[in-house]
Amino acid sequence: MKQVNMRELTAEDMGMLFDIASAIGSDEIAALTEDPAIAAAISRLGSGNFREVGAVAAAKAAAIIIRNYRKCEPLLRQLLASVTGKSEAEIAKSGAGTYAAMLRQLVTSQGMKDFFTELLPFAAAETASPDSAS
Incomplete structure (x- = not known):
């Protein structure tokens, strides 16, 4: 894989990540919390296996992004431009x-894994039915 210099994701990137998730659609994102591999990883969080959730979710997110690429293409280019220090026009050209390598590097970055590690257990808890708590 061709390595492209990218800065770490920061709190300033969260708005763009949420915009990408919104463009993809809440049903696709919500499906992540129902995925058996992610559910199994979340269930093992008690053993301190936080990184596993992010890694599994990032891999699943890559598939979702590919399926919905046209919906989020401009946002992905904006995010890639931001993290690489290039212009959107440079990214487009x-x-x-190289573009595929940048997308892969972004989706599999530690920052992306951390993003999913922190948010998916919360989303899973939020989507659990009230009856499952009893």
């Missing part, structure tokens, strides 16, 4: 392999 990147070779297909």
Whole structure:
């Protein structure tokens, strides 16, 4: 994989990540909390396995982004431009392999894994039915 210099994701990037999630659609994102692999990873959080949730979720998120690429393409370019220090036009003119490598690097970055590690257990708790608590 071609490595592209990217800065770490920061709190300032969260708005863009939420915009991308919104463009993809809440049903697709909510499905992450119902995915058996993610549910299993979340159930093991008590053993301190936080990183596993983020890694599994980031891999699943990559598939969701691919399926919904056209919906979030401009937002992805904006985010890639921000984290690489390039312009959106430079990102758009990147070779297909370089662009794919940037997307892969972004989605599998530690910051992205941390983002999902922190948010998915919360989302899973929020989507649990009130009857399941009893």
